[in-house]
Amino acid sequence: MKVKFAKKYGFCFGVKRAIRIAERNQHATTFGPLIHNSREIERLQKDFDVCLSSNLEEAQSFKNVIVRTHGITKDDLQALKEQHIHIVDATCPFVTKPQQIVEHMSKEGYRIIIFGDKNHPEVKGVASYGDDVTVIANIDELKHLTFKKKVALVSQTTKQPEEFGKIAAFLTARVDECRIFNTICSATFENQFAVDELSREVDIMIIVGGKNSSNTKQLFKIAQKYCTDSYLIEDENEIDNTWFIGKKLCGITAGASTPDWIISRVQAKIEQI
Incomplete structure (x- = not known):
């Protein structure tokens, strides 16, 4: 054949970076799966003793915690800091970017629209940085919403650009001010x-x-x-x-x-x- x-x-920049971080921090735990590949997670545990904590309570029992590539919620991160745990942040910079945007635009009074999967850890983390946040899976979910005069749009990093463009066009035609941030990873x-x-x-x-x-x-x-x-x-x-x-x-x-x-x-x- x-x-x-x-x-x-294959491997993107953020994943390569996270793997290097995990390999340098042996005998640690990751808060949630470091990446979405169970075989690679098994390799890290076997070769580098980097285990997996599936929730905050488990992670808090370790001295060294690696934050996964998809990031964690603002509250969970603060809880780790308050316990003086050594935090190694492997959050992909392309995920950190929408977190920062959502936090800033929320403080400026914008309603935040996130194009993504509401159950995905990346989206949960990004949403936690805002006050008035709505997560939509597709353009049809916008049609049942009422909008503030000011809206800011971001995307989960792995969504399709074409659909993001349609959502952006829909919003700009219906609100007084729409700030669009293309946070889809290159x-x-x-x-x-x-x-x-x-x-x-x-x-x-x-x-x-x-x-x-x-x-x-x-x-x-x-x-x-x-x-x-x-x-x-x-x-x-x-x-x-x-x-x-x-x-x-x-x-x-x-x-x-x-x-x-x-x-x-x-x-x-x-x-x-």
Whole structure:
């Protein structure tokens, strides 16, 4: 089976930074999953004794706490500081940016609109920095809202730029003042554009990444638009040889939290088919 990779895929800047931070801070815990890839989290625990705390209470029992790439809420961060715990902040700078914007614009009296998944840890963290905050998953959810005269719009870093643009246009036509902050990560845009391009020319697409990863699920969704035989897998063990019957060219991409060692194993197995 021939394999062709997307022009952009895999670890983004923020994830690479977080992994380096975790490897330098052995015998610590992360507050929430450091990244959305269970296999890489298992490697960090095995090789560097970096364990996972799923909530504030667990994290408070450690002397050294690493804040995950997606960030945590303002209240949780303050609670850690008050206990004089050594905090190592691995929050991606692209996530810190909307946190700061929301805090500033909220103080200026703006209603905050966040385009994102309200249950995602990044969005929960960003929303915690504002007072009057509404999280929307799509443009249809805006149609039932009433607006203040001043609105500020930000986005979850992994959302699709096209949809963000539609939401921005909708708001600007309905409020006196709309401040728009494009907080979508550039790496996210590049990876999405690359999978859009590749999925148009291959017989089958394999997307490698955590199934709870927002950016990986977005890549899968885009691939399905042009290549109906698209599959989302976490590692090579989920590959089904029957997927490739009658296929000649397989496209591969990977989410921003997917390490190279997993991608290489997937490539090797597919090339043997």
